[in-house]
Amino acid sequence: MKTIRKIFLTAIALLSMASMQVFGMYGVDSDWIDFLTDGNQFKARLETLGFTLGNDTIKGTFGFDNGAGGTLGALISQNEGNPDWYDFIPHTSFGIGYTSSAISVGVGYTLSIGQKFQKYNGSANPKTTVATGHTPILVLNALDNNFRMAIPIQVVSINDKTAEGVKQNLTAIKLNSEFRYYTGMDILTQIRLYLNYGYNSIKNGDLKSKYETLGFDFRLYFGAVVEDVELEPFIKIAYNTGLDKNLPTANLNFDVIEEGKASDIVSEFQYAGQSFYGTNSFDKTAWSLELMPALGLSASSDIVSLYLEPALGLEIIGSQYNNQKDTYSLAWNVYGEISITPIQNLEWYFEAELGDGAVASGNTTEVGKVLNFNASTGITWYLPSL
Structure with missing residues (x-):
């Protein structure tokens, strides 16, 4: 019986690797925080x-995700009109972990497949190659899983030399670590x-440009029960x-290399040293502050579980010029999850999110009614222990 079960589970794994039109288990950001506490499962959702x-x-994991946020896990700008871009950019992840009540530790790796581009290597006849991103991950749980942390570090490094012998380099690093207690x-x-x-750093011969971002998100959760x-x-x-003062406010989240600035890696090199990219004359460094109280509401029956999270808070965008004032705006968000479990080990899941906030435009911030709708759905099949 155990042999049949293992063959069946292996077949699922092979189907997962073959189905490249659907996506992955853990991404390049901090959702690895759940790896060591997740039970055996097969998951298929939109992303x-x-x-x-x-x-x-x-325990081990293997899967794909759809590269939500942009090429190379939101490190290189996206332009679907460029024929050198893929419409589907998979991240392929795998990991292995040791678990116990005292301490659990896991390591993972994500390979991100990016844009095709022409690499010269000092020759007049370039070769087509593919940009790749690499994300090693460390996951650790302690105190009977009451303390959890996940530290993924995503790195992209592209080196080339033009036919004229000019050296070019693009280096991008992204860290999204998470700690829970x-x-x-x-x-x-x-x-x-x-x-x-x-x-982010780009060099094109003697021309250079660089910028860095730093941020934190701190949350305190409280609990209570009212009836059910x-x-x-x-x-x-x-x-x-x-x-530094080179970074526009719009790029504080470091989701992409400045949107609208470049559509491919060759253009990224060309922007090195130009005023629009690396030598902006801002009076102040970019900053933003968000204070957001929220209320999580959970209710469940034998078949349906519901979670709602409305939030309303204050967002402040710091001005980067001495003659302009900081921008204050209300930010709101509503997030919801529904899980339907017709039998114990099979779950249908749906999530949706609505939000409103400030939209950055050039060197100013325009506060407007902006509606973002994000949704995901899919199934989770909880599998027996091996």
């Missing part, structure tokens, strides 16, 4: 496809800290800043 398998001591108390249930760092509804209000304080 994820993969599995986690193991026993009480050893579940207190075990009824009032203050958990504490979360997200630390984010971004670095579980309440989990929390307070979010998020701050992001540039580490």
Whole structure:
């Protein structure tokens, strides 16, 4: 029976690797935080496809994701009109972990496949190559899983030499680490800290440009129960800043290399040293602050589980010029999840999110009614232990 089960699970894994029109298990950001506590499962959603398998001591994972956010996990700008871009940019992830009640540790790796481009290597006849991103991940749980952390570090490095012998280099680093502590108390249930760092450097001969970003997201979660509804209000304080005066406010999140600036790697090299890219004459460094109270509401029956999270807070965008004032605006967000479990081990999942906030435009910030709708759906099949 065990042999048949293992053959069946292996077949699922092979189907996962073959199905390149669907996506991955864990991404390049901090969702690895759940790896060591996730049970055996096969997951297929709009943005994820993969599995986690193991026993009480050893577990592993393999899967794909769709590269949501942009090429190379949101490190290189996206331009779907360029024929050198893929419409589907998979991240392929795998990991292995050791689990116990005292301490659990895991390591993972994500390979990101990016844009095709012409690489010269000093020759007049370039060769077509593919840009790749590499993300090693460290995951650690302790204190009976009450303390959890995940540290993925994404790195992209592209080197070339033109036919004329001019050296070119593009280096990008992105860190989205997450730390959680579940207190075990009824009032203050958990504490979360997200630390984010971004670095971008481009060299084209003697021309250079560089910028860095640093930020954190600190959250305190509280707990209460009213009749059949579980309440989990929390307070979010998020701050992001540039580490020099070259970075426009719009790029504090480091999701892409400045949108609209370049459509391919060759253009990235050409922008090195130009005023639009690396020598902006801002009076101040870019910064933003968000204070967001939110209320988590959970309710469940034998078949349906519901989670809602409305939030309303204050967003401040710092001015980068001495003659302009900082921008204050209300930011709101509504997030929801529905899980339907017709039988114990099979779950249909749906999530949706609505939000409003400030939109950056050039060197100014225009506050407008902006509606963002993000949704995901899919199934999770919870598998027996090996």
